[in-house]
Amino acid sequence: MTLHYLSHYTARHEAIISDTAEQRLGNVLMSLAHRVGRPTPTHVEVEITNEQLGKLADVGLFTATRLLSRWQRRGAIAKKRGKILILAPEKLPID
Numbered sequence: 001m002t003l004h005y006l007s008h009y010t011a012r013h014e015a016i017i018s019d020t021a022e023q024r025l026g027n028v029l030m031s032l033a034h035r036v037g038r039p040t041p042t043h044v045e046v047e048i049t050n051e052q053l054g055k056l057a058d059v060g061l062f063t064a065t066r067l068l069s070r071w072q073r074r075g076a077i078a079k080k081r082g083k084i085l086i087l088a089p090e091k092l093p094i095d
Helices: 002-018 021-036 050-056 061-074
Strands: 044-047 077-080 083-086
Touching (some): 021 050, 021 083, 061 077
16 A cells, blocks of 8 residues: 555656646546546546646646636637536647
């Protein structure tokens, strides 16, 4: 159990140092989509708020909201109350 937590901490710390906020947010969103997302024929639905997503990606609420709005304008996602619909995952900045 301790090794699991240490591995998780190390990966998060490495991401903070080497990835941009946009990459971290995109990676977290795609990871959630794979683990808990609800696939439909046109999109994948992830039930999460901007604040929760920002905390998971180690970015502030303002930054998370700004980046999500940018992705929505690009057509990568659509936002609904408490949900993010991933429409075009290829448009998200993931590494």
